[in-house]
Amino acid sequence: MKQRDFEQRYRASWERLEKWLKTGADGDTTLDLPVAYRSVCQQLAVAKERQYTNQLIERLNQLVMAAHHRLYRQQTLRRNTWLRYLLSGFPQAVRAQIRTVWLAAALFVLPALVLGIGSYHNDALVYAVLDPIQVRQMEAMYDPGNRVLGRERGSDSDLMMFGFYIKNNIGIAFRTFAGGLLLGLGSIFFLVYNGIFLGAICGHITRIGFVSTFYPFVIGHGAFELTAIVLAGAAGLMLGQALVDPGRHRRLVALRLAGTEAMKIMYGTFLMLVIAAFIEAFWSSSTEIAISVKLAVGALLWLLVFAYFTLAGREGTQRGA
Amino acid sequence: MLDTTYSVETPEGVDLRAQAAGPVPRILAYGVDIFYRSLILIALAIALAFAENAGLGIWLLCSFLLEWFYPVYFEVMHGGQTPGKKAFGLVVVNDNLTPISWSASLLRNLLRFADFLPFAYAAGVVSMTLGRHFQRLGDLAAGTLVVYRRESKAPQTLPDVTPLPPPRGLQLQDQQALISLIERSGELSEARQRELAELLEPLTGKKERAALDYLRAVGTWLLGGQTGGK
Numbered sequence: 148m149k150q151r152d153f154e155q156r157y158r159a160s161w162e163r164l165e166k167w168l169k170t171g172a173d174g175d176t177t178l179d180l181p182v183a184y185r186s187v188c189q190q191l192a193v194a195k196e197r198q199y200t201n202q203l204i205e206r207l208n209q210l211v212m213a214a215h216h217r218l219y220r221q222q223t224l225r226r227n228t229w230l231r232y233l234l235s236g237f238p239q240a241v242r243a244q245i246r247t248v249w250l251a252a253a254l255f256v257l258p259a260l261v262l263g264i265g266s267y268h269n270d271a272l273v274y275a276v277l278d279p280i281q282v283r284q285m286e287a288m289y290d291p292g293n294r295v296l297g298r299e300r301g302s303d304s305d306l307m308m309f310g311f312y313i314k315n316n317i318g319i320a321f322r323t324f325a326g327g328l329l330l331g332l333g334s335i336f337f338l339v340y341n342g343i344f345l346g347a348i349c350g351h352i353t354r355i356g357f358v359s360t361f362y363p364f365v366i367g368h369g370a371f372e373l374t375a376i377v378l379a380g381a382a383g384l385m386l387g388q389a390l391v392d393p394g395r396h397r398r399l400v401a402l403r404l405a406g407t408e409a410m411k412i413m414y415g416t417f418l419m420l421v422i423a424a425f426i427e428a429f430w431s432s433s434t435e436i437a438i439s440v441k442l443a444v445g446a447l448l449w450l451l452v453f454a455y456f457t458l459a460g461r462e463g464t465q466r467g468a
Numbered sequence: 469m470l471d472t473t474y475s476v477e478t479p480e481g482v483d484l485r486a487q488a489a490g491p492v493p494r495i496l497a498y499g500v501d502i503f504y505r506s507l508i509l510i511a512l513a514i515a516l517a518f519a520e521n522a523g524l525g526i527w528l529l530c531s532f533l534l535e536w537f538y539p540v541y542f543e544v545m546h547g548g549q550t551p552g553k554k555a556f557g558l559v560v561v562n563d564n565l566t567p568i569s570w571s572a573s574l575l576r577n578l579l580r581f582a583d584f585l586p587f588a589y590a591a592g593v594v595s596m597t598l599g600r601h602f603q604r605l606g607d608l609a610a611g612t613l614v615v616y617r618r619e620s621k622a623p624q625t626l627p628d629v630t631p632l633p634p635p636r637g638l639q640l641q642d643q644q645a646l647i648s649l650i651e652r653s654g655e656l657s658e659a660r661q662r663e664l665a666e667l668l669e670p671l672t673g674k675k676e677r678a679a680l681d682y683l684r685a686v687g688t689w690l691l692g693g694q695t696g697g698k
Contacts, residue, residue, distance in 0.1 A: 149690075149691065149692025151691055151692030152692055153692075184480075185480060188478070188480040188482040191482055198640065200647050200648065200651055201648065202651055208484065208485055211478075211482060211484060212565065215484060215565065216565075216567050219564075219566045220566070220567055304522075304525075305525075306522040306526065307521040307524045307525035307528070310524065310526060310528030310532070311525070311528050313528065313529055314528045314529070314532040317532065318532065318535070321536060321578055321581065324578060324579075325579045325580065325581035325582040326582060326585075327582075328582035328605050329585065329591075333582065399608060403608075403611050406575050406609040406610060406611075410571050410574065413574075413578065
């Protein structure tokens with residue numbers, strides 16, 4: 148069959164499919180997409196086999212691709228997928244990677260402890276991490292003589308700080324995760340760096356005796372924020388591990404598999420950081436709440452976070468197994 | 469075939485083809501996106517200026533969302549095209565050439581920071597130029613690919629000539645060369661086409677205008693034009 152005859156025979160059906168793809172299902176409800184797709188696939192194969200012109204093959208290829216996109220569109224999230232993820236999927240994903248999570252926690256907590264104890268006993272050590280202006284700002288922030296906590300603020304600036312915490316803290320967590328792609332080194336760097344920073348500040352503030360303002364401030368959102376940073380680091384380390392030690396897969400395949408698993412952790416981490424920013428902006432900084440209440444609620448939140456990761460979703464696994 | 473061609477075999481046994489997009493159009497598209505994002509941020513800053521601190525909070529929130537989720541929103545909701553990509557005819561797809569999914573889009577955009585390191589997307593550009601399909605690090609991890617979306621061209625009008633049967637024993641390759649000559653008759657200048665046609669003078673014995681007309685006539689015949697018909 149000559150090309151011109153071939154085109155004439157099928158032109159009507161191609162144009163119909165093209166129109167259907169452009170307007171969506173509303174225009175023409177009688178078109179059976181799978182059937183139309185298969186037949187245009189067949190015509191493309193025939194056109195290639197018969198060495199018809201590039202122009203025709205290109206047109207058919209585009210048509211096939213557009214129909215393929217429509218037919219194989221990946222399922223979007225259903226509503227209760229999210230609920231199931233929160234109730235069991237997230238803690239399960241974390242428990243599945245518990246060794247990496249502990250490693251990330253150690254990379255964060257150990258430098259914090261060393262610098263914390265160090266700068267508690269040595270008043271010069273904090274200046275190795277922060278410059279004197281930053282130290283003075285820190286001291287001013289947590290001075291019990293202040294009437295406001297955290298940064299100086301009026302009531303209207305809670306929202307401002309919320310925006311700041313979201314942008315800054317979640318940005319740090321995302322970078323900690325992304326850094327894992329550099330053989331894990333980026334995640335390690337951010338974990339250790341943030342650990343050092345946190346440890347130095349804790350040690351210094353404790354040494355100069357601003358305990359009654361600092362700890363009630365950090366304990367509440369710390370439950371979510373510090374664990375979230377560790378989890379983001381762990382997710383990054385998973386990517387790094389896939390590249391360093393891909394096991395039985397090719398590196399690229401291992402990376403892709405690790406990426407899917409890591410994303411399961413990152414969704415939840417993102418949510419935890421939003422909660423943390425919320426608590427930090429609207430609760431931790433409040434001066435009207437008694438210190439004892441803040442400490443109690445903070446302790447409760449820590450307990451809650453740990454209970455969530457150890458207990459949630461256990462039954463689900465057993466039922467599933 | 470050019471080596472930027474990326475092809476995937478579908479379950480129906482047909483190869484889908486796409487052209488992977490290189491670093492230059494992608495960087496330009498990114499520049500356009502940066503421009504739009506800055507424009508939005510400036511507009512927001514002006515609009516929220518009256519709200520002072522609360523306004524600054526909302527602005528920071530928006531700049532966070534724009535920084536991390538602007539590409540995700542457009543890639544998933546607008547068929548794989550951010551405004552910048554649209555301007556350059558690029559589209560992000562999964563590596564089986566299906567429309568990009570939520571999780572893949574999130575992953576490739578969260579990992580953008582790794583591509584940015586150590587400065588100005590150096591890692592991303594290196595990864596793009598080393599890989600076969602111009603994937604940056606985020607693309608490699610998420611299993612995605614940036615390809616050209618080609619707009620379907622209006623079918624070209626073929627030169628209107630009376631078809632002539634080709635000489636006997638014309639090889640398949642030669643037939644295709646003739647066909648692509650008349651297919652491109654709209655793109656090439658008349659003079660260039662004549663020049664090409666005259667290369668065959670030893671075979672056709674024709675010159676100038678006549679040579680080109682003869683080749684066009686044979687090409688039209690090969691495409692299925694009937695002698696004496698239309």
